[in-house]
Amino acid sequence: MKKTILVDMDGVLSDVYAWLFDMHQRQTGHRLTIDDVAGKLEGEAFPEQLKLVAEPGFFRNLPVMQGSREGLRKLNDRHKVVIVSLATEFPYSLTDKQLWLNENFPFISWRQVVLCGDKQLVKAEIMIDDHLKNLDNFQGETLMFSQPHNLLIKNSRHRRVESWEEIEKLLLF
């Protein structure tokens, strides 16, 4: 049955951590490991690098999450996909995020995008997200996409998924 699925951007479609690890290494000469940052929110683990989120350009050039293009395309063929991202806090992120989506996910129409300040306002049946602040407030089925900051969370009601391949298996069969 066709369902409405909210798909998060940062940490699900865009690989924010890949950028953060690289930028930290470039700036300090030292490469952090997953263990160094596991369980810390992005702003705790990369305080210097995260200061850039309010600047024009930060969200324009993030790398695409491995497997997300193929996975989202299949999801989009079968379900009603809505891309939803917390973005209004940083006005310059808004244009950057839409241009990034248009470039990297051209099969997603602008009609399927919601850039907002509170995901609770959006109607849907399934949410794919990496952050508890979004997942915990969602009424429907939740998939928690594994990212370093959520690795230590155990026994939540959210089903953990490690990759886009795993999302495909869950939602396409």
Place this chain on the structure above:
Amino acid sequence: MKKTILVDMDGVLSDVYAWLFDMHQRQTGHRLTIDDVAGKLEGEAFPEQLKLVAEPGFFRNLPVMQGSREGLRKLNDRHKVVIVSLATEFPYSLTDKQLWLNENFPFISWRQVVLCGDKQLVKAEIMIDDHLKNLDNFQGETLMFSQPHNLLIKNSRHRRVESWEEIEKLLLF
């Protein structure tokens, strides 16, 4: 009782027509009247001027609708206000709209803003909008804000309001 109210931007908070009439006059030397454009969508009435909506800056400097600042402030004190605008079609409009809101309606938090491609995705009980495409698809109570393009619509199920003062009377008492 506190209700969630969706408030449109263009034609409700921003006075797009004031800008269109002025720009048309500046470009042609001829001032159109309300009668000239009544019943026509903005793009039909002002085809040349509307070509600018995709450009950076168009939505950044629109005039504020008369009475909207005072009216929205009162609504915001009493109800849960959510500003919702169709915007993702034009990526550069997104940043412009949020910066415009921050400047002209500083009492509205970024948490209360939804910039999207389909208003049907947003949960609420009341919608204030000038366009039938949004009002007709909304399940709750609807207020149709009078603008030139909707002046000839009769017998719709939407309650017509002519001004922000009228909105205040309906939703605050």
